Amino acid sequence: NAGVTQTPKFQVLKTGQSMTLQCAQDMNHEYMSWYRQDPGMGLRLIHYSVGAGITDQGEVPNGYNVSRSTTEDFPLRLLSAAPSQTSVYFCASSSLPEVLRNQPQHFGDGTRLSIL
């Protein structure tokens, strides 16, 4: 049971480069989300999705794009990387029944991204 899988685990980019952080879950969860974790800031919600074809913005969406073409995958795209986007990125998923029962999300192990 893989749960939530994030790739890559580490990445270094130059300012202006683009890249996609991958997130996949094998639990058939409808709800998926992306957070970034910064020192002294806790985790902040970037984007989330309640199902294939449906996405919405979180607290800090600027500079990031998402799409949800399948239930399993929820990639996060950085269009033009900036040093301010250096962070640890976490993907999480939940089933909608879990959401309705207020059950917590399942988190991946994170992607550590540095932008020079």
Next chain:
Amino acid sequence: AQSVTQLDSQVPVFEEAPVELRCNYSSSVSVYLFWYVQYPNQGLQLLLKYLSGSTLVKGINGFEAEFNKSQTSFHLRKPSVHISDTAEYFCAVSNTGTASKLTFGTGTRLQVTL
């Protein structure tokens, strides 16, 4: 809007000593409260949650927390810590309408030493 304040960024403690990690929240509506633990290079794992009912919540690994509505607090406690409890601990809150849109505190680093 809701917010979470974790008053201590770091808490050093000796092994087998008790520990309390503090969490205060603010919200204009009813909330659900969570504590997560993050071990190095790993994602977050749920320790415990308060949704309703008894204000004393017991979680995994011997942790417990008490919801205090009048003081808007949800402090995490363990009577005797172990070296393996060294980790980052996050308090989180969601309003009762959108439980998966969590607002996290800034985290408390628990450092257990011999």
